[in-house]
Amino acid sequence: MFFVDTLDVEGLGNRSYLAGGGRTALVVDPPRDIDQVIAAAARHGVRIALVAETHLHNDYVSGGLELARVTGARYLVPAGASVAFARTPVADGDTYAVDAGLAVRAITTPGHTPHHTSYVLADDGREVAAFTGGSLLIGTVGRPDLVEPRLTERLARAQHASARRLATELDDDVPVLPTHGFGSFCSSAQAEGQTTTIGKERAGNDALTLDVDAFVARLLAGLHDVPSYYTHMGPANAAGPAPIALPPPRLADAEEIAARLAAGEWVVDLRNRVAFAQGHVAGAFNFEGEGRLATHLAWLIPWGKPVTLLAETPEQVADAQRELARVGIDRPAAAATGDAAGWVREGERLASFPRARFADLAEERARGERIVVLDVRRETERARGFVDGSVHIPLHELPGRIDEVPGGVVWVHCAGGTRAAIAASLLDAAGRDVVAVDDAFDAAAEAGLPVVDGSGARGVVV
Missing domain, CATH: 3.40.250.10 (Rhodanese-like domain)
Known part of the structure; x- marks a missing residue:
């Protein structure tokens, strides 16, 4: 018997996967905070033997390198990806044992990136899942314009060919398990639904229903803005991301908050927008912790600018810190919790707007x-x-x-x-x-x- 667990990274609109048998498992496209992956493996009582990347990600910092180091797993990275660390370079057709009777085969599927690779899981020779990363998604494909503008049309045509290769080689009942498409800007369109199969995609995905010229024209016409922080994700993943570190930020009082604002630093209030509008530190910015915090804040903040987090509870600060670390915003300069009235100096009043x-x-x-x-x-x-x-x-x-x-x-x-x-x-x-x-x-x-x-x-x- 085999299992496949989906690990949602909702704030970024992505998914990672843990797949295995009775003793060992494979992880596909892990997030930077690998503790949740290790915990999932522990629940199944399996050892992580393989960690696989479908591509060098543009929308988050990968936890693959650290996960492989911590667990001793073999780290599979597409051979065409230029990286600065030791890994197992994966070529088309390479097959790796996951557990007894369970194996994963690499299929090169360029398009989202030039080196993109999908992985097909087989149980006793029967293909049971396709981990498609940023290639074939639910009702769409990964966008082809994140690598180099001059390559966009060429990669769009490659996406068409890659999707068709998957549809040709795999049976209709094989589940398609993409990394992107659940809110990530790496998807060329918003996914509809949460699950799909090769057969469902064959019936409704533009890459499988339109000829290549019509598909490319429609795909390119629908491309939208690229979050600015994407510029930093690919290089970080190629260099080898540092392990995540989540120590609680130092506590700031009202004087320090005022000083940081005066220095031009960002003070981010994580409370819901109703509470913020009713009363907030003048000069603070409102990024709700319950919303798409990492995407919105990383898109707007000048890269490297110190950030101080304000929240009602330490748990809210910790959740935000984890989410921000997934996109490389590490170690907030400071934090404050409690009632907003305690965040302003004596004699000062909270600001508000209707x-x-x-x-x-x-x-x-x-x-x-x-x-x-x-x-x-x-x-x-x-x-x-x-x-x-x-x-x-x-x-x-x-x-x-x-x-x-x-x-x-x-x-x-x-x-x-x-x-x-x-x-x-x-x-x-x-x-x-x-x-x-x-x-x-x-x-x-x-x-x-x-x-x-x-x-x-x-x-x-x-």
């Missing part, structure tokens, strides 16, 4: 008030519809473009409220009067606001 719905915005506009509507969604989202007359600055561009926001009270919105809260905190820290619209974008048209679709047509409900 929250609202799109219905409130419609009423404010109807009164003829001088306001600015700021849309911080991405280009691809705005193309599907936007509030007429709104200013558009995607959230990831806002820190460098705040001076472009027109004067007046700024009503900032996104698709649901999370990014609007981040943007509102950035604007508030810059001294602007701001209202955070905490509402689903569908409510804009329902509230009577003029919504324009991508073609310029007005009054469209999107």
